[in-house]
Every structure is written in C-alpha cells, then in structure tokens.
Amino acid sequence: MVRKSLHNKNDFNEIIERISQLSDNSERKWGRMNAAQMLTHCELVLKVPLKKLHLPKTNFIIRAVGILTKKEIQIFNNGIPPNMPSFQKLIVNFECDFETAKFKLFDTLKEYSKAYENHDLPDDHSLFGKMEEKDWGFLEYKHLNHHLKQFNV
Numbered sequence: 001m002v003r004k005s006l007h008n009k010n011d012f013n014e015i016i017e018r019i020s021q022l023s024d025n026s027e028r029k030w031g032r033m034n035a036a037q038m039l040t041h042c043e044l045v046l047k048v049p050l051k052k053l054h055l056p057k058t059n060f061i062i063r064a065v066g067i068l069t070k071k072e073i074q075i076f077n078n079g080i081p082p083n084m085p086s087f088q089k090l091i092v093n094f095e096c097d098f099e100t101a102k103f104k105l106f107d108t109l110k111e112y113s114k115a116y117e118n119h120d121l122p123d124d125h126s127l128f129g130k131m132e133e134k135d136w137g138f139l140e141y142k143h144l145n146h147h148l149k150q151f152n153v
Helices: 009-021 035-047 060-076 098-117 133-150
Strands: none
Touching: 009 098, 009 133, 035 098, 035 133, 060 133, 098 133
C-alpha cells in the first residue's frame, strides 16, 4: 500500500503542481470555503508543525478520538471525510485574496520542508497525540490531498 508523504520529494512536487492548477474560480464539491479560503486554511494547518500556530489543548475524550482517528488513517490509508470539524483557529470564514493565499501556502510548504530536513517538527499534536516525523509528513499530505480533491485537483 502506497503511503504518500510531504517528506517524499515526488509527493511534495505533486502537491505543488496540484495547487498550481487551482484558480480563483475553481468549484468545490463540498463545504463552504472558496479556493482562496481553502488555501489559507491549509497554510494555517501547516503552521502547526512549524510551531507558529498553537492549537488549544483538548480534553481526554477528544484527544482519544483524535489518536484513534490518526491510527485509523495510518492503518487503512483512507482519506479525511468531507465536512470534518476543525479547530476554531483553523476555520477561515473571511475573505482572502487568491493569489496572496497561494503564494503564502507555497512559502509555508517550503518552510515546512526545511523544518523536516532540520528535524525540527514537534513530537506532539493537540488532537493526534504523539507525533513522529513520518506522522507529520503522512497526515499533512492527507490534509492537503483532501482539500485539493475538494476543488477537483
């Protein structure tokens, strides 16, 4: 079973290419965000492993569900279901400029890649619990892939 990861150069480049195919007018299959908002959301999510955005602590039950969800995604290599809830800090319900959002996401992806190369990714996530480098690469790829599929790329 192939497990794609942002830590694999080919998979990283695939994500960059797919983001490049988006336009301000790309239509979504589900959800409320437009393409610019989705790009901003993805950039915010990538700021978590960069330690630039800190998520609030979750209670024991929510964290247990998050850890089980992480394991399920890893074991079955399945995707993220549409319309999953998100941390309030990651919700983008404001207007965003498409070109600016795309540029910022590309920049944050490069920064993420550098953090991985320098072994500077956190060892914990508020929802998913203990994290290894491979977990970050796999789950960040899954998240980006989920939203790119949302916009048919």
